[in-house]
Amino acid sequence: MARAALWAAGVLVALFLLAPILAILPLSFSAGSFLFYPLPGLSLRWYADFFASDFWLPALWNSLVIGLAAAALATLLGTPAAFGLWRMKGAFRAVALGVVLAPMVVPVIVVAVALLLAFGPLGLVATHAGLIIAHAALGVPFVVVTVLASLEGFDPVQLRAAAACGAGPLRAFFRVCLPQIAPGVAAGAVFAFATSLDEVVVALFIAGPAQRTLPRQMFAGLNDQISLTTAAAAGLLVLASVLLLLVVAWLQARGARRGGG
Amino acid sequence: MKRSTAALLTAPLLIFLLLAFVAPIMAFLWRGVSDAEVRPVLPRTVAALAQWDGAGLPGEEAFAALVADLREARAGNAAGLARAATRLNADQPGLRGLLPMTARRLAAPFDGPAHEAVLAVSEDWAQPETWGAIRRAGGPLSAFHLLAALDLRRDAAGALVQAPEESRIFRAVLARSLWIALLVTACCLALGWPLAWLIATARGWVATALLAAVMLPFWISLVVRTAAWMVLLQREGVVNAALGAFGIGPLPLMMNRFAVVLGMVHILLPFMVLPLVAAFRALDPRLPRAAASLGAAPWRVFLRVTLPLALPGLGAGCLLVFIQALGFYVTPALLGGPNDQMLAWFVGFYATRSVNWGLAAALSILLLVAVGLCVALYGRLAGFRRPGAA
Numbered sequence: 001m002a003r004a005a006l007w008a009a010g011v012l013v014a015l016f017l018l019a020p021i022l023a024i025l026p027l028s029f030s031a032g033s034f035l036f037y038p039l040p041g042l043s044l045r046w047y048a049d050f051f052a053s054d055f056w057l058p059a060l061w062n063s064l065v066i067g068l069a070a071a072a073l074a075t076l077l078g079t080p081a082a083f084g085l086w087r088m089k090g091a092f093r094a095v096a097l098g099v100v101l102a103p104m105v106v107p108v109i110v111v112a113v114a115l116l117l118a119f120g121p122l123g124l125v126a127t128h129a130g131l132i133i134a135h136a137a138l139g140v141p142f143v144v145v146t147v148l149a150s151l152e153g154f155d156p157v158q159l160r161a162a163a164a165c166g167a168g169p170l171r172a173f174f175r176v177c178l179p180q181i182a183p184g185v186a187a188g189a190v191f192a193f194a195t196s197l198d199e200v201v202v203a204l205f206i207a208g209p210a211q212r213t214l215p216r217q218m219f220a221g222l223n224d225q226i227s228l229t230t231a232a233a234a235g236l237l238v239l240a241s242v243l244l245l246l247v248v249a250w251l252q253a254r255g256a257r258r259g260g261g
Numbered sequence: 262m263k264r265s266t267a268a269l270l271t272a273p274l275l276i277f278l279l280l281a282f283v284a285p286i287m288a289f290l291w292r293g294v295s296d297a298e299v300r301p302v303l304p305r306t307v308a309a310l311a312q313w314d315g316a317g318l319p320g321e322e323a324f325a326a327l328v329a330d331l332r333e334a335r336a337g338n339a340a341g342l343a344r345a346a347t348r349l350n351a352d353q354p355g356l357r358g359l360l361p362m363t364a365r366r367l368a369a370p371f372d373g374p375a376h377e378a379v380l381a382v383s384e385d386w387a388q389p390e391t392w393g394a395i396r397r398a399g400g401p402l403s404a405f406h407l408l409a410a411l412d413l414r415r416d417a418a419g420a421l422v423q424a425p426e427e428s429r430i431f432r433a434v435l436a437r438s439l440w441i442a443l444l445v446t447a448c449c450l451a452l453g454w455p456l457a458w459l460i461a462t463a464r465g466w467v468a469t470a471l472l473a474a475v476m477l478p479f480w481i482s483l484v485v486r487t488a489a490w491m492v493l494l495q496r497e498g499v500v501n502a503a504l505g506a507f508g509i510g511p512l513p514l515m516m517n518r519f520a521v522v523l524g525m526v527h528i529l530l531p532f533m534v535l536p537l538v539a540a541f542r543a544l545d546p547r548l549p550r551a552a553a554s555l556g557a558a559p560w561r562v563f564l565r566v567t568l569p570l571a572l573p574g575l576g577a578g579c580l581l582v583f584i585q586a587l588g589f590y591v592t593p594a595l596l597g598g599p600n601d602q603m604l605a606w607f608v609g610f611y612a613t614r615s616v617n618w619g620l621a622a623a624l625s626i627l628l629l630v631a632v633g634l635c636v637a638l639y640g641r642l643a644g645f646r647r648p649g650a651a
Contacts, residue, residue, distance in 0.1 A: 001561065010459030013452045016475035016531060020489035021481060023499055027492065035492050036502035077274040084270030096271055099278055105636055106587025109605035110286060110625045113612040117292075118285030137282045138272065168318065169266060198482045201590050205613070215484040221597050222488055234485045242478040 010132060025096050027232040035226060038245030046232040056233055058210075061219040063197055066128060066213060071193035077136070078192075079185050080145030083173065085144065086151045104141045110161070112205040119199035119206055126208025134202045150184025150255050183255035186247050188199060199238070267571035290629070293407060293622030296400035300349040305328040307399035308391060315418040319392050345398075351617060352394040352405065354416070359385050390452075393417030431607070435627060438603040441522065441593075442586035446533075448526045449582045450575070453533035460534070460542030472538075478619040479531035487592050491515065494596070506592040520596040520628035525586055526558045532585065533578040540574020550615045584635045588628060604628050 031041035050056045085093060085094065103111070114136050116125060124130030156175060162172035178185070200215040207216060214237060221230040283304040295392055300307050305326035313319040330448070333344040333399075341359060350357035366382045379386050395404055398413060412429045416422050423429065460471045478486060488580065493499045504510040514520060519544055552562045568575075590605040612621035 006455050006458060006481040009455035010471070014454045016452070016472050017474050017478045017527065020486060020493055020527065024489040024492050027499075034497070035495075036499050080270040081274035084267040088264070088271070090267070096275060099275060099283065101291055102278075103282060105584060105632060106286065107590075107605060107625075107628055107632060109588060109608050110629065111282070111290070113608055113621055113625070114285040114289035116612065117283075117289050117618065118577065133281050137278060140278070144274075148651040153551060172550070193479065198484075200482075200484050203611070215482055218484045218488060219591065219595070220493055222316065222484075226491060230488065233487050237482045237485045240461075241479070241482065241485075241545070245480045 005227065014251075023232055025235055025238065028228065028235040032230060033228055035228065044076045046228040047227045050232045050236070053229060055221075056141075056214075056217060056229065059212050059214045060236075061127075062211055063213040066135060066211070067196040068132050069128075070130045070139055070196040071189045073132065074116070074140040074143050074192040075137035075185065075189040076137075078140045078188060079147055082147035082151065083177070084142045086148060087156075094218070101141050103138050106140070108199075108201045112202040115202065116205045122130060125206050126211065126215060128211055130208055131203060131211050131213075134206060135196040135199055136192070138202070139195040140198060141196060142191035143185075143188035146188035147184050148189075150181045153255075172252050184252040187251040190244055190248050190251070194241070235255055270648045274336055276630055282419065289618070290622050292618045293410075293624075293626045294402060294404070296348070296398050296405060296619070298341075298397060298404040299345045299398040300400045302334050302338060302345040303327070303395060305332050306395060309400065310396040313392065313396065315389065315393060315396075315416075318376075318387065318389065321376055323392070324374070324379050326581075327363075327379060328367050331360070331367060335361075335364040335368055335516060348398055348619075349394050351409075351620075353390055355385065356391065357396060359383055360390070377457045389417040406459075406619035407626065409584050410623035410627055418492050431556060431624070434602075434607055438587060438628075439631070441518075441525070441601075442583050444522055445529060445586045446579050446583045448522065450579060452526065452532055453537055453578065457534045458541055459536030460538050461544075462546070475531050475534050475537060478527070479535075483528055483591060485490055486528055487524055487595050490520065490527065490596060492525075494520055516594060516598040516601075518597070521593045521601045524596045525589060528598045529582045529585055532581040536578040536581065537576045540571045543574075544570045546629055578638060580635050580639040580642070584632050584639075587631055587635075590626060598613040 026039065027035055027037075028046055029044065030039045030045065031043040033038065037203050083095060085100070088254050089098070097181075105113050111134070115130070119125045119130050124133070158176050159169075159172050162176045163169070167175065197213075198215060199213075203211070203216040204219060207213065212220075214233060218230060218233055218237075221227065221233075269395075288324050292537070303326075306323060309323040309326040310319055313323065316585070331342075334345075342364065345362040347358065363379065363382045363386070367378060371378045393416065397403065404601045405414075411425070411433050412423055412424045412432045414424050456471065456475070460468055460475070463471060491498070496513070496515070498514070500514060501511040504512065531551060544567070549562050549566050552566045559567065587603075588605050589603055590609065593601050593603050604627065606623050608628065609623045610619045612623065
C-alpha cells in the first residue's frame with residue numbers, strides 16, 4: 001500500500017517535470033494561430049516563419065557564434081587550469097578552486113550588473129567580445145569540474161614514464177594525458193556551450209541590438225503577446241538541449257570505458 | 262610535475278577570472294559601501310562640516326566653503342554638480358533642485374557674511390538635515406546605501422532612524438525573497454523525495470526513464486521552461502481553455518505568487534532530486550530492513566534510520582535549491598506580478614532604470630551575504646576538502 005503510494009507520487013512528479021515541455025512542443029506544429037488545444041491541424045508554418053524572420057534568425061546565429069566562441073575560450077583556459085589544480089595541494093589550491101567555482105554560485109544578476117558597469121568604460125558593452133568574455137567566465141567552472149573528474153581516472157605515473165622516455169612536460173601532456181581525458185574535455189566544452197545557450201540575464205544587461213541571442217529574444221517575445229513563432233523557437237532550443245544531452249551522455253560513456261579499460 | 266608548473270598552468274584562467282569576474286564584481290560592490298559623488302564637487306564644504314556636531318546650523322566657515330565650492334563647480338564641473346545633486350536627493354528629496362539653484366543665485370559676488378546670502382536663497386539651508394545629507398555623503402566610506410537597503414537612515418546628529426513609512430520597501434523585499442526561496446525549497450523536498458527514492462530503488466528501464474525525466478528538463482533552457490508555463494497558465498492558455506470546456510474559469514493563474522513558486526519548483530527540482538538519488542544509492546538497503554525486522558514501526562524506521570543516513574544528501578539538495586532560488590530573476594519577472602519580484606529584480610531595476618548604483622550594490626551585498634552563508638553551510642555539510650582538516 002505504502003509502496004503503491006510512493007510509486008504513484010514519484011511517477012506524478014516525473015510527469016510534472018515533463019508536462020510543460022510536452023504541452024508546448026505540439027503547439028509549435030499547429031496549423032492555426034492559437035496557443036491552445038485542440039490543434040486545427042499540423043504544419044511547419046511557424047518554423048518556416050522562424051527561419052524567415054529577421055527577429056529570430058540573427059538571434060540564432062548570435063547564439064551559435066557566441067556559444068561556440070565562449071565554449072572555446074572556456075575550454076582553452078579551463079583545461080590547463082584543471083590539470084594544474086589536479087597536481088596542486090594546500091592553501092593555494094583551495095583559494096584557486098574557490099575563484100574558479102565562484103561563477104557557479106554568485107547570483108547571475110550581480111555578474112550582469114557588475115559587468116555592465118565595468119564594460120562600459122572599456123567599450124565592451126553591446127559587443128560580441130563582451131558577451132563572449134562574460135559567457136566564458138560563467139561556463140569555465142563546468143569545464144574545470146568535468147576535466148578534474150576525468151583526471152581522477154588518469155594515473156600520474158604515466159607522466160613520469162613519459163618523462164623517463166625523454167618527453168618534455170608539454171609533449172607528455174599532449175601525447176599521453178590529453179588523449180585519455182579527451183572525452184572529459186569535450187564534455188566540458190559542451191557544458192560551457194550549453195551554459196551560453198541558456199544564459200539570458202547577462203545578455204539582457206550587456207548585449208546590444210546586434211548581440212541579441214535566442215533566449216534574449218524569447219524573453220522579449222514573452223513580455224508581449226506570445227506568438228507561435230516563439231513556441232517554434234522554444235521547440236528548436238529543446239531540440240538543441242536534447243542533442244547536447246545525448247552528446248554528453250555519449251562522451252561520458254566513452255570516458256567511463258576508457259577509465260575502466 | 263613541479264609546483265611552479267602547476268601554478269603556471271592555472272595562471273591564465275585565474276588572471277582571466279580576476280579581470281573579467283572578480284574585479285568587476287568588487288568594483289561594483291565597492292559602490293555599495295562608498296560615496297564618491299559629493300566630495301569631488303564640494304571638497305571644502307565636506308571638510309568644514311567634519312567639525313560640525315549636527316545640532317543647529319554649521320558655522321560661517323561651512324557657508325563660505327559652500328559658496329566657494331558651488332561657484333567653482335558651476336564654472337567648471339556642471340556634470341559633477343548634477344551627479345552630486347542626484348546623490349543628495351536620494352538622501353533628502355528636494356535637494357536635486359536646491360544645489361544648482363543655489364549655485365546660480367550665488368554666482369555673482371555679494372557683500373556681507375556668506376550665511377546670510379545662502380539662507381536668503383532657500384529655507385532649506387536653514388534645515389540641519391540639508392547639511393547632514395552633505396556630511397553623510399562626504400565619503401569616502403559610507404554606510405548610507407547599506408542602511409538604505411535595510412530601510413534605515415541616519416539623521417543630522419548621526420542617530421539611526423527608520424526610513425519614512427512610504428519608502429520602506431527593502432526589508433519586505435528581503436523577507437519576501439527569503440520566504441519564496443524557503444517555500445520553493447520545501448516544495449522541492451516534498452516532491453523530490455519520492456521521485457529520488459523511486460529512481461534509487463527501481464531497476465532497469467524504469468530507473469533510466471525516470472532519471473531521463475529529471476535530466477531532460479535539467480538541460481532545457483530556463484527561459485524555455487518559463488515560457489512553457491506561460492503558455493499553460495496565461496488567460497487564453499492551455500489550462501484555462503481546458504477548464505473552459507467544463508464551464509469553469511478563466512482563472513487568474515499567472516502574474517501571482519502561485520505561478521512564481523510553481524515555475525521555480527519546476528526549474529529547481531532536479532537540483533534536489535540528483536543529490537537525493539546519490540544519497541539513497543549510497544544507503545545500504547539492508548539497514549532499514551534490519552530495523553523493520555527488529556520490530557520498528559515504518560515511521561520509526563524512517564526517522565531513526567533512513568532520514569539520518571540521507572541527511573547529507575538532503576542538506577546538499579536543500580542548500581543548492583535555496584541558493585539558486587534566492588537569486589532568481591527571469592522566472593519571477595515573467596510569471597509574477599509587481600508584488601512577487603525578488604531581490605535580483607530590484608538590483609537590476611536600481612542599476613539600469615533609476616541608475617542608483619550605490620543602492621543596487623548594497624542590495625547585491627545583502628544577496629551575496631545570504632548566499633555566502635548558505636555556501637559556508639554547504640561546505641560544512643558536503644565537506645569541502647580543506648588543508649589541515651582531519
